[in-house]
Amino acid sequence: MNLDPSTIGRYKVLGTLGAGTMGTVYLAEDPLLKRPLAIKVVREGTGSAEVLERFKREAEISARLSHPNAVTVYDVGEEPGCGPFLVMEHVDGECLSDVIKRGPIAPTQAAGLLLQAGEALAAVHALGIIHRDIKPANLMVGGDGRLKLMDFGVARGDQGRLTDRDAFLGTLAYAAPEALNGGEADAATDRWSFTVTAFELLTGQLPFGGDSVGQLLHRIAREEPVFPEDMASGLRAVFSRALGKDPSRRFPDLQAFLQALMEALPLEAGFRRSCMAHLESPAQVKLTGTLRLERPPRPASSIRRFPWYWAAGALGAVLIGLVAFFRPAPSRVLSIDSRPGGAEVYLDGTPLGRTPLRQVVVKGKVDVLRLEKPDHLPLEVRLKAEDRALSLRLLPAPFEVAVASEPPGAEVALDGEAKGRTPLSVQVPGEGAHQLRLTLEGHEPWSVIPERRKPLPDPIQLQKLRGKKAGPRDGKIKKFFKGIFQ
Structure with a gap:
């Protein structure tokens, strides 16, 4: 395809978001719903049937997964002269890898992003799916701060695998030792990749590096991770366990790793408590492709017999109602800056850190933002629903x-x-x-x-007057001497 198409299916192409050897990702618009979309196209003749099979698998898995921290797939099809295409939501933002390249971010911001990524990966595993390519480049951070997991092209679902047992699909720097040694990819290998991603987000470097593929493979399989010299001992202990060569000695699940990580990070006490409460109290109803309620079934005798189509309609209505009722409190991301900087920020009394703050994930309803800085008047702002980026001026105190x-x-x-x-x-x-x-x-x-x-x-x-207008006492002295000489 020499020229970019003007349309793909019914969708109007607006531009190109990215291109690679296997295809292109276009920015498009749905002419019916008037919403922006991203369309991934695999070029015809790009290679083996396995490439196309991976593409179909991504469409299938993405469509099954319904989670606020995973990219949503809307449509799939094939366009003559273009090839198979996948229509998904457009995330107006940047990859987490680009965020990392700009330099270290505050622990509070990193914690918020990792909690979102952990929720997405937990939802994937709940469907029996192994992603197999968790890395910063596959995590998108939107302009509103919401993180989205994407790219299930090499994922393995519960209906079989796409490659032979000995084949490795993924990115070497984030691969677990057992995956490189021919072991079967499972939830533990995804958690290893997640840990490496967390390490890179917090430190700006990979725990294992190398100048060649052979050197990288050796270090992942045989050597201990390389920690920054200034890494705190508690944080070092968490990553040492999570990056152990023996999977049985690592953290038993993603929740345990994130809890240990939140404890080790230098977070404000109030924010840490919020993170721990979030991890310890998962929602009762999870939207992970299949809605599951942790409730005992009703006795069979109390269930009336309906025709199957009536039952299906009633069940659908009940599920829609339950989803609306149990929907988690909405979240948003705030960026908070102040003039001058370095102000302590409190959200409804909970300390968040010092300005400037970027991508602070806020869940639920929040009301009052308060900034405090020595020698300045405290500033309180009542947040509005549309607030996202705040730049506030602090007045000097008397x-x-x-x-x-x-x-x-x-x-x-x-x-x-x-x-x-x-x-x-x-x-x-x-x-x-x-x-x-x-x-x-x-x-x-x-x-x-x-x-x-x-x-x-x-x-x-205070200096006395000299050679200037005399005061009353000086006038009396002059008058006295004038009388003498007269």
């Missing part, structure tokens, strides 16, 4: 200066307003420049622009 003079009793004025006589304390507004002025009869006036944390001279030495 400060006091102690004013004493020698001789005492000087009149003190701030910006021309009388405040009293020395010694006294004067409150100075925090914003802007203000003039403090001292005046005393027979003395030179004295003025200054007070600064925070810079005390005034104690005392301020």
Whole structure:
């Protein structure tokens, strides 16, 4: 295909999102629903039937999986001159790998992203599916901060595998030792890849690296992970266990690993409690392709017999109602910045960290955002539903200066307003420049622009007038001498 198509199926092509050797991903629009889409196309003649089989498998698995942290598939088909295509939701954002390349992110932000990725992977495993290619490049972070797992092209479902037992499909740097040694991919190998992804997100580097494929394989299979020198001992212990060569010695499941990780990360106490509560209290109803309720069945005697089509309709209505009732509280992602930076941020009393904060995942209804910074007035903002990126200005707090003079009793004025006589304390507004002025009869006036944390001279030495207009006492002396000489 030399030129990009203008349409694929009924969808209007708007542009190209990416291209590779096997095909292209287009940005498109559904003309009926007026929503943006991403269309993955596998070019005709790109190679073996296995490539096309992987593509069909991705469509099948993605369609079975219904989860807010997994990319949704809307349609699948084949276009003459174009090839098979897969229509999915368009995530307006970037890959987690691009986020990592920009440099380290705050532990709070990393924790929020990893919790979302963990939910998606747990939903995949609940369907009996092994992803087999968990890595940052397959995790999309939308502009709203929601993370989405994608690319099930090499996933293995519960209906068989796509390759022979000895074949490895995936990315070497994130592959578990047992997978590289010909072992069967399972939930444990996905968890290993998830752990490597978490390690890279938190440190900016891979635990195992190499200048060649052989060196990389050897280090994954034989050597211990390479930790950054400044990694805390608690965090090092968590990753040492999770990246153990023996699967039986690792954490028993993803929840246990994430709980240990949240405990080891330098998180604010309130945020850590929220993370742990989230991990310990999964929703009763999970949308993972099949709706399952952890409730005892009703006795058979109490169930009336309906024709199967009535029962199906009633069951569908019940499931729709249950999904709406048990739908988890909506989440959103906030970016919070302040001028000046470094302000402590609290959300309904829960500390989040210091500004700037990027991609803070907030679940449920939240109300008041509070920023605090020394020498500044605290700022409270009532959040609106549409708030996503906040840039807030903190006002400097007033400060006091102690004013004493020698001789005492000087009149003190701030910006021309009388405040009293020395010694006294004067409150100075925090914003802007203000003039403090001292005046005393027979003395030179004295003025200054007070600064925070810079005390005034104690005392301020007022200088007597010299060679200027005389005071009353000087006038009497001159009159006395004038009378003598006359």
